[in-house]
Amino acid sequence: MNKLSILGTVGVPACYGGFETLVENLLDDVTSNEVPDKKITVYCSSKSYKEQPKHYKNANLRYIPLNANGVQSIPYDIISLIHAAIIKRADNILLLGVSGAICLPLIKAFSSTKIVTNIDGLEWRRSKWGSLTKRFLKFSEKIAVKFSDKVIADNQAIADYVTQEYGVSAEVIAYGGDHALTADIPLSDENYALALCRIEPENNVEMILESFSHTNKPLKFIGNWDNSDFGRRMKAKYQNIKNIDIIAPIYDLSALFEIRKSCSFYVHGHSAGGTNPSLVEMMHFNKTVIAFDCNYNRASTENVASYFSNTEELTHHINVSSDINNAQSMLEIAQRRYTWEIVKQQYFSLFN
Incomplete structure (x- = not known):
């Protein structure tokens, strides 16, 4: 080339x-x-x-x-x-x-x-x-x-x-996600759900927070809460709810690894864009994914994640989460489609 x-x-x-x-x-x-x-x-x-x-x-x-x-x-x-x-x-x-x-x-x-x-x-x-x-x-x-x-x-x-x-x-x-694996993953579940995104309305942040406020399941929600009026408003409204942990953005992959590997399941609220990097990264962690129901997320997860369209559906998924298990399917898709070696070969083949 x-x-x-x-x-x-x-x-x-x-x-x-x-x-x-x-x-x-x-x-x-x-x-x-x-x-x-x-x-x-x-x-x-x-x-x-x-x-x-x-x-x-x-x-x-x-x-x-x-x-x-x-x-x-x-x-x-x-x-x-x-x-x-x-x-x-x-x-x-x-x-x-x-x-x-x-x-x-x-x-x-x-x-x-x-x-x-x-x-x-x-x-x-x-x-x-x-x-x-x-x-x-x-x-x-x-x-x-x-x-x-x-x-x-x-x-x-x-x-x-x-x-x-x-x-x-x-x-x-698409994007690779295997760079998020900074160490071997011992399977663990410390009884909390995880959400991670830019704090914007189109990522259904309020829907996720409201749904967890109606359950007893602990939620760790990582994002840039202080960067917008919307984020500050969501933080003020939900930070005192006992099972919701509002966490400032974490950019260190090793620190993120520790949180990702120990969650019960991952909630993905993105409704716009295409293949979202945080989703394909999480798919490498052998965890169940509950994603907002849109064509982008269905394409990324090959229609085998669990999906929600509103607060009621997400609340239901949270309450029955112990019965939902698509983790192995998410891992198989990630290893087949979302590694940087595969992505790199696809890009460079266009120029050769």
Whole structure:
């Protein structure tokens, strides 16, 4: 494979985020047969790194003096694209997300670079965005699909959407989750349920909390509670309920490992996006999964998890949780589909 530039993330070493974790693992243990030494370039936000080394693992690093998230993500991605395709003339570009995709017609007009775009989880559908932002993201998605040489969807439900909406076939490549296993897993159950997510309404945070408030089952709920009005409101409302433990975000994988390996079951509330990294990570822990009933989660778990659509259904699942056991099925799917070795091979095969 010739020169590959990876764009659209905060950068590496990985910050907390699905795309950053993807890039981190794409760079791990890459053999000379996959990518010759230092022919990968990763674009990073200089705003996020006090130290800015020129190299990391087997990649070159280039820094853009803008934030990679929020409104600055648009010029951040555009500048990265122009630099990689037109100035440095990369042979291949992996674009993660669609924020800067509006410049792809220009890139394709002046460059022969092969562009592969992961369109992420239909970002324009997320409830946190206003109508103007949603329209922009939908337009960017359309441009990305039209002008990319190959489109990646991280979930079969998103691939189906791309085909139905644009008449284009997308490659389905999910995420690995085996990096979450920082040690051997002794099977244990310390009698608590676990939930882990960004604290946003679309992750059905309130539905989960309300359901557990009607049961005696202990819940450990990890998230960024203090980062939004919604999170602070949920924390204030539920933190004094005796069986609910509101926990600040934990980014250390070893600390997360200890909590994950000892839970009774995992509750996954995400209703938007595609294949969620926290779900595929948890599937490696041989634990029962109770997930919100949407096409993304059903695709990720191959319809063999337990599902809920409202507070009443989740409360019922919690109360009968001792009779629910899909743990072995979750582990089998994870080992078959969600390892970084598999994901890495799928990505690099697109460029070879």
